[in-house]
Amino acid sequence: MDIGSSAIRVVELKDPAKPVSQLLRYGLINVNQAPGYDPNSGLTEEQIVALIKQLLLSTGITNKNVIIGIETSKTFTTVADMLKTSKKSEQKKIIPVQAEEHLPSAMKDVDLDWKVIGDSPARQGKDEVLLVSVDKRSNEQRISIAQKAGLNVVAIEPDAFALPRSLVHSSEVAKNHIILETGNMDTDLIVTVGGSPRLVRTIPSGIQQIVTAASKNLNVDMAQAQQYVYKFGLDRSHLEGQVFNAIEKSVGSIISEATKTINFINSRYGDLSFQSILLSGSSSYLPGIDSYMQQVLQIPTVIANSWTNVSFPDSKKQELAAVNGSFAVAVGLARRGDDD
Secondary structure, eight states: OEEOSSEEEEEEEESTTSSSEEEEEEEEEEGGGSTTOOTTSOOOHHHHHHHHHHHHHHHTOOOOEEEEEEOGGGEEEEEEEEEOOOSHHHHHHHHHHHHGGGOSSOGGGEEEEEEEEEEOSSSTTEEEEEEEEEEHHHHHHHHHHHHHTTOEEEEEEEHHHHHHHHHSOGGGTTSOEEEEEEOSSOEEEEEEETTEEEEEEEESOOHHHHHHHHHHHHTOOHHHHHHHHHHHTTOTTSSOHHHHHHHHHHHHHHHHHHHHHHHHHHHHHOSOOOOEEEEEEGGGGSTTHHHHHHHHHOSOEEEOOTTTTEEOOGGGHHHHHHTGGGOHHHHHHHTOOTTO
């Protein structure tokens, strides 16, 4: 279940840990359908619970076990070089102590998880450890909401860790990829190296900033600007090339951060070859954005498919394609296996 700022999305799969899972049910409900919805204030827990109950009823999902996502902006992910430990019992004692110096928040305020990736590429004799900390209050709120909705929380996972499971084809997991998931106000950037996330960043630029830039530069209202952005995007083949000029700078800020990230990754792991840049979320609906990014970054860039590791009847192909950019997180959460 993906509890987003604009909608709640749910996906139920059969055989989630297999290379290809079978779609059982899915659905979406917009937050403006919440009882007493006020666009000027955030939703209360009670409103979110009501939406979840309504969504589950409409989709026919009766399974009570749920994996819930949490926004990347409320998490912190980094890799650290630590003392080698061979036993899990040792890791539980040593890693939290060493991790504290790498975290931006006090240990008492976060829930910490980690994964030992292998030998450090930067410091001989050390382990490379992936550290993930999540704001404790955000975790507790998610659990409270799920319980009030009658659900049993199996796991809470950062959105950034769900995305590779849905967007990277199961046959290409071991290769290196960059994922850009654009939301309303920001963009998640995830770098996977050899199948493991190594860097996660939140870029403070989303579709709202792109539309606002178009509105200002084209001197039109936001509704009209949004229509232009989604109709013409970064496709310069149309006469409406002024739309390209209006939003190029906003998209450029995302590309600039991606470039910095690639440089950092290469400084740690050596010059890597990236299989692809995968675009998901709101930006995936912008015409021409894939070819534009590929030209600038010189890395194969494609519009990602949220359903690439999911099987479904041909009769649903068109229906699922229409919502492709919206379900990457929910699908990735549903594909979480016992070993994740």
